[in-house]
Amino acid sequence: MLFGLFKKRKASNSLNGSGYRFMMGGSTSGKHVNERSAMQMTAVYACVRILSESIASLPVHLYQNETEGSKVRAVKHPLYRILHDEPNPEMTSFVFRETLMTHLLLWGNAYAQIIRNGKGEVIGLYPLMPNRMTVDRDVFGKICYRYQMQDSDAHTGKTGNVTLKPSDVLHIPGLGFDGLVGYSPIAMAKNAIGLSIATEEYGARFFANGATPGGILEFPGTVKNPESIRESWNKGFSGNNAHKVAILEEGMKYTPISISPEQAQFLETRKFQIDEIARIFRVPPHMVGDLEKSSFSNIEQQSLEFVKYTLEPWIIRWEQSLNRALLSETEKPDYFVKFNVDGLLRGDYQSRMNGYATGIQNGFLSPNDVRRLENWDLIPDELGGNKYMCNGNMIDIAGVGNQYKTDNGDNSNEEVLEVEESDETGESGKDRAGARPERAAPGKNPVPQRHHS
Numbered sequence: 001m002l003f004g005l006f007k008k009r010k011a012s013n014s015l016n017g018s019g020y021r022f023m024m025g026g027s028t029s030g031k032h033v034n035e036r037s038a039m040q041m042t043a044v045y046a047c048v049r050i051l052s053e054s055i056a057s058l059p060v061h062l063y064q065n066e067t068e069g070s071k072v073r074a075v076k077h078p079l080y081r082i083l084h085d086e087p088n089p090e091m092t093s094f095v096f097r098e099t100l101m102t103h104l105l106l107w108g109n110a111y112a113q114i115i116r117n118g119k120g121e122v123i124g125l126y127p128l129m130p131n132r133m134t135v136d137r138d139v140f141g142k143i144c145y146r147y148q149m150q151d152s153d154a155h156t157g158k159t160g161n162v163t164l165k166p167s168d169v170l171h172i173p174g175l176g177f178d179g180l181v182g183y184s185p186i187a188m189a190k191n192a193i194g195l196s197i198a199t200e201e202y203g204a205r206f207f208a209n210g211a212t213p214g215g216i217l218e219f220p221g222t223v224k225n226p227e228s229i230r231e232s233w234n235k236g237f238s239g240n241n242a243h244k245v246a247i248l249e250e251g252m253k254y255t256p257i258s259i260s261p262e263q264a265q266f267l268e269t270r271k272f273q274i275d276e277i278a279r280i281f282r283v284p285p286h287m288v289g290d291l292e293k294s295s296f297s298n299i300e301q302q303s304l305e306f307v308k309y310t311l312e313p314w315i316i317r318w319e320q321s322l323n324r325a326l327l328s329e330t331e332k333p334d335y336f337v338k339f340n341v342d343g344l345l346r347g348d349y350q351s352r353m354n355g356y357a358t359g360i361q362n363g364f365l366s367p368n369d370v371r372r373l374e375n376w377d378l379i380p381d382e383l384g385g386n387k388y389m390c391n392g393n394m395i396d397i398a399g400v401g402n403q404y405k406t407d408n409g410d411n412s413n414e415e416v417l418e419v420e421e422s423d424e425t426g427e428s429g430k431d432r433a434g435a436r437p438e439r440a441a442p443g444k445n446p447v448p449q450r451h452h453s
Contacts, residue, residue, distance in 0.1 A: 031197040033190040035106040035131070041196050043274045044186075046288040047281040048105045054311055055318065056098035059340040060084060065333075074335060078121050079326055083337060087125035088115075096125065100172065101314070103130045105281065108174040108182035111145070113164065114325065122326050125170060135171075135181050143180070145169045172321040189280045196273040203270070282310045307344045315339045342373065363390035 031037075038044045060083050064074040074080055087096045100110040107130035115124035132148040145164040174182030186193065278285050284302045285292070322337040352374075359365030368378045368385040379385025 031194040031201075033186065033194045033197065035184070035186050037197065038106070038186045038193050041193060041200070041277065043196065043277040043288055044193065047278060047283045048102055050283055050287055051105055051281060051310070051314065052098045052101035054344075055101045055314060055339075056094045056096075058315070058344075060093070060097075060337065061340065062335060062337055064335055077335065078123065079335075082122060082125060083322070083326075087112075089124075090126075096127065097318075099127050103127070104172055104174055104182075104314075104317075106184065106186055107131060108176065108184040108187075109133070110170075110172040111147075112170040114168050114170055116168075120328065128169075142166075145171070167325075170321065170325045172317055174317075185280055189277075192273065192276045192280065196270075196277065199270050199273060284310075303344075307341055311341065311344070315341065360389065361391050363388045 039048065062074045062077055062080040062083060063071045064077070065071055083093065085093055087093060091099075096112075100112060104110040109130045111128040111130060111133050113126045113128055114122055115126065117123050128147055132150070134146045134148075136144055136146060138144045143166050145166070145168075147162050147164060149159050149162055173180065174185070176182040274288060275285055278288050284306050286299060286302060287306065319337050319339060323332065326337070327335055356365060356370045356373075360367065360370065366386050366388050371378055371385075
């Protein structure tokens, strides 16, 4: 019974829900918020650009597992060039990943159509717009994707809604409630973004009026046509005509009623909303231009935390989705996709050189390993570029035990060298009486047979 319930459970598409909230609910500030209007906010644009460009700029490689836990780049695999260089004839790998990451940050999902040849090998990847994709289940309870075609799409001879199988779609979901599709971060934070839009529009209108607050025109008598008077006043003393000298006739009086931007804490509100949007995308404030709490002593640590706590979860989503959708069941045990973040984790020049020196001295880095990380030319093998060296003063624990046994005389095969001493007359090998001491037999301790003072 439970199996039947789970089988019939429909995949709730976040796009439908977020679209309903956008069209019907709006935001508490009264501003219409959607993915495109949110991108007009500088803080949202900066966060999306930083994350999408960071993911797109990371080197991505297809690796093949070898014996004893080592790996090698599978450059001859057809998928390597698609991921690393060119997913389709119309865009580079950078543009492809930047586009999908932007979709993921704004809509909470990223989709791409997988093009395969007759052998089932991936020969192309094309981005699909998330706002035209619907995730659903077919009559058998399996996931299917329905995409709405438009005239702007590449000509495929298909119109209307096209149903795609899961094997034909690369789907990278964001944070969601059902584990199948993600929810739009813009929809979840629409009130915070709506407040930012309202604050920005307030400032724009305030300065469009020449920083002149609104007010009331008082007239002692009866006003026969108030609309014409209002329009005449706005036309003569707002916008480019602000700060002109106004002439009031027949006892007319002007009384400002709007509060000043200082009283409304305009600048503080705008600054707080920047931090609020940076918090939504988990981007350090200094990366969107807020350097109030950043200094030379902590900005490098904040950048490392950006890689660890912000980029790392997105990278894992990408890697697992690529492995799951693009590799066949027979390839998954031997191949895997990996992003390289070493370039972002590098410290300053002195710290890197000290770390490399430690690695070479302790034998887990060769000179060519270091030169590859720094993108330098390699040292030929005959000059020792690929050798792993270690400090000769260090020995393993077992060697320490053997040395201890040797020092205590347990090794009977060790040859004992006799040291000849000179006497007072300067003759070597004779005692004070002039007689030579008898040599000890081989294997016999010679020390008791000698004279010692």
